[in-house]
Amino acid sequence: MLQPKLSDLPKKWDMIIIGGGILGAGIFHEATKLGIKTLLLEQNDFAWGTSSRSSKLVHGGFRYLGQGRLGLTRTSVVHRQRLIKDAPGLVEPLGFFLPVYKNQHPGKWMLGLGMMAYDLMALKKQHRFYGPQELLKSEPYLCPEGLLGGFHFYDAQVDDSRLVLRLIQEGVANGGTAANYSKVKNINRDRQGDVAGVDAEDVETGDAMIFFAPVVINATGPWTDQLHPLDGTDFHVRFLRGSHLVFSSETLPVSHAVSCLHPEDGRFVFTIPWEGVVLFGTTDLEHEKAMIDSPKITEKEMSYLIEGVQAFFPSLSITRRDCISTFAGVRTVFSKSKKDPSAESREHFLRTDKGLISVAGGKLTTFRKIAWDVLKLAQPHFSFYPRIDTRTTLFSNSFNAISLNSGLSENTVNRLKGRYGKGAERLIHDTLPKDLDHIPGTPTIWAELPYVAKYEQARHLADILLRRLRMGVILPGGGKNHMQRIRGLCQPVLGWDDARWEQEKNNYMNIIQRNYASPGKGLL
Ligand SMILES: Cc1cc2nc3c(=O)[nH]c(=O)nc-3n(C[C@H](O)[C@H](O)[C@H](O)COP(=O)(O)OP(=O)(O)OC[C@H]3O[C@@H](n4cnc5c(N)ncnc54)[C@H](O)[C@@H]3O)c2cc1C
Known part of the structure; x- marks a missing residue:
């Protein structure tokens, strides 16, 4: 997947997709499978928006059952099961505990009913109730006071930005074209008002092009109303921010995901083991439109989440100083009212207007x-x-068609296949044995660095360390202690001179400091 130059691309397409988040990438992938000649344009890096900052769950959304959203939960459960089957090594089952405490609402009886409904939707009995002693054997750091036991059930998890990248890679392999750092400035229409195409510009080189297509998909997430205003509808867009804290698995040792009710407002908050670290989140708060380009956790959210983690795991004495990093994403919700953010619908929203199709949420x-x-x-x-x-x-x-004889563990091989598809074979083939080791504290191997730098349209160091790999989030200080080795592996394939490397490193560290560190605190 090499960087296309806008002015070298054909002018005419069957369809143009604006936005390289999960929705743009998913539509791109399905369209190219159908032989639709498709161009995807992303203004920043692929998955740079909400799709690299989610809770990484592929889930039915147990809490939506309590809101009576049976349709959404059922669809999500069906897709969860299909994704686990279709994308092993990328979407993996995840065991969850839902502890039940004395005087908790919803209590054991209600939650049990929800569990049965959840199983029915998956056509599989997957839940079981554990007594308090048995539960504490599995999760010894859970607060024991008032603990009545807990439900064990299954959902799944994913590396969100890698899913986006895999869909884009496969779409390109099917004949589509995807360009990052390419912003759509305008949607063009003919005299009848029908969509005719877009004006696009490479935001870094200034290379500009007019592309033609009879249908344009606006999949720009939080930016959706910029290209397709909501004038004349009853709806307005709400931006809801969700933030997460990241801890090392030594600081917050859980062997399953745990879903607990936050003592302050009774919302479900998740503790999720992921990529060798543990995520804790999320919040759900109004986000200022002016800040959609740069969401970050606030002091208030930090306090709320720390209060939650301390309440669920009191014996660990966790404080904000233990937090490795944070990240925040923005949900786009179309609303007619000003409900409680967590009560807003998580259904997607579609609008069509003479060849312009907007999709968000x-x-x-x-x-x-x-x-x-x-x-x-x-x-x-x-x-x-x-x-x-x-x-x-x-x-x-077919995954089985890839034979990897490298001495890597089966888990690592599956992981590489899930993330890189057929590219996994090239990744291993191009690698020196010393780079098959894991980056300490992560399931990532060093060899992934030069591979993504060379083949995955990365323009900046941040593209590599925040989205193609997740070192910016999972390693203390964004991985600054490993920068020498990262440089040795990436700089030669990127062809950057020393001045460019220094500039990229500084830009990357600034992004980490600004958007991924704890508020009011430097990096660990
Ligand atoms: C905190 C949080 C946690 C979540 N957790 C989960 C979860 O665990 N499981 C789950 O299923 N869902 C989850 N979600 C929901 C899910 O993450 C989002 O619905 C999804 O990522 C949105 O994808 P998108 O493609 O619509 O938007 P985005 O990922 O934001 O992509 C839109 C893209 O459009 C680009 N763009 C904008 N304007 C232009 C332009 N003019 N030209 C070119 N490109 C442009 C942007 O740069 C951006 O990359 C969560 C959401 C949040 C906020």
């Missing part, structure tokens, strides 16, 4: 369903009729 989990909904609306605009088959597996290439 929804969940990472249901990205395929959303992609099919969009393509059904786009169908009449093509000169041929692409047949959408919702029964196909996600990725067409």
Whole structure:
């Protein structure tokens, strides 16, 4: 997947997608499978928006059951099961505990009913109730006071930005084109008002192009109303920020994900083991529109989350100083009212206007369903009729076709296949044995660094360390202690001179400091 130059690209397309988050990438991937000649344009890096800052769950959303959103939960459970099957090594089952405490609301009886409904939707009995002693044996640091036991159940988890990148890679392999750092400035229409294409510009080189297509998909997440204002509808966009804290697994040792009710407001808050660290979140608060380009955790959210982690795991005496990093993402919700943020619908929102189809909201989990909904609306605009088959597996290439004989563990091989698809074979093939080791404290191997730098359209160091790999979030100080080795592996394949490397490193450290550190505190 090499960087395309906008002015070298064909001018005419069947479809143009604006936005390289999960929705844009999911639509791109499904469209290219159908032979639709598709161009995807992303103004920053792929997955730079909300899709690299989620809770990383592929889940039914147990809490949505309590809100009576049975349809959304059922669709999400079905897609969870399909993704686990279709994308091993990228989407993996995750065991959860939902502890039950004395005087808690909802209590054991209500939660038990929810668990049964959750199992029914998956057509599989997956939950079991543990007594307090048995639960504490599995999760010894949980608060024992008033503990009545807890439900064990399954959801799944993903590396969100790697899912986006895999979809884009596969879409490019199917014949599509995807350009990052390419902003759509304007949507063009003909005299009848029908969509005719877009004006796009490479935001760094200034290379500009007019592209033509009879259908344009606006999948720009929090930026959605900038290209397609909501004038004339009853809706307004709400931006809801969710923030997470990241701890080392020594600081917060859990062997399952744990979902507890926050003592302050009774919201479900998750403790999630992920990529060798443990995430704790999320908040759900109004976010200022002026800040959508740069979401970060606030002091108030930090206090709320620390209060939660201390209440659930009191014997660990965790403080904000233990936090490795933080991250914050913005949810786009279309609302007619000013409800409690957590009560707002997580369904996706679609609008069409003479060839312009805007889609936003929804969940990472249901990205395929959303992609099919969009393509059904786009169908009449093509000169041929692409047949959408919702029964196909996600990725067409067979995992078993890749033979990897490297001495790596089965887990690592699966992980590489899940993240890089067929590229996994090249990754191993191009690698020196010393780079097959894990980066300490992570499941990532050193060899992934030169591979993503060379083949995955990374323009900046931050693209490599925050989205293609997640070292910026999972390593203390954004991985600054490993910078020498990172440089040795990446600089030669990127072709950057020393001055460029220094500049990239400084920019990266500034981003980490500004958006991924704890408020009011330097990096660990
Ligand atoms: C805190 C939080 C936790 C979440 N956790 C989960 C979870 O665990 N599981 C789950 O299923 N869902 C979760 N979600 C929901 C899910 O993450 C989002 O619904 C999803 O990531 C949104 O994807 P998107 O593609 O619509 O938007 P984005 O990922 O924001 O992508 C939009 C892209 O459009 C680009 N863009 C904007 N304007 C232009 C332009 N003019 N030209 C070109 N490109 C442009 C942006 O740069 C951006 O990259 C969570 C959401 C939040 C906020």
